[in-house]
Amino acid sequence: MTTWTPVGKVNDFAIGTAKAFELEGEAVCLIRNSNGFHAVADACTHGAVSLSEGTVTDEGIECFLHGSEFSLVTGVPKTPPATTAIEVFKVQVEGDGDNAVVSVGI
Numbered sequence: 001m002t003t004w005t006p007v008g009k010v011n012d013f014a015i016g017t018a019k020a021f022e023l024e025g026e027a028v029c030l031i032r033n034s035n036g037f038h039a040v041a042d043a044c045t046h047g048a049v050s051l052s053e054g055t056v057t058d059e060g061i062e063c064f065l066h067g068s069e070f071s072l073v074t075g076v077p078k079t080p081p082a083t084t085a086i087e088v089f090k091v092q093v094e095g096d097g098d099n100a101v102v103s104v105g106i
């Protein structure tokens, strides 16, 4: 069963940024890009560093250490050296406009 945890309002997160949260015992990286909100495990599968410190792209998040870019939809690394997918979590946005509430489902 999915547990939904509110993490903030839409206008708390600028487009092109990532933020780390601890939710239900999981390290989660919430990302807002030009396609909306995404949530993935906040640990690169190559070196276990925080992905929230990486670079947000239109399609993924790029690890700051060695540059693997992970899909925000599937979690699969699109570029080496990482070869293992990261976990992808659900995100919902309830309400209208900048004050809509963003929640992550674990």
Ligand code: FES
Binding pocket: 044, 045, 046, 047, 048, 049, 063, 064, 065, 066, 067, 068, 080, 081, 082
């Ligand atoms: S630690 Fe992330 S790509 Fe190496």
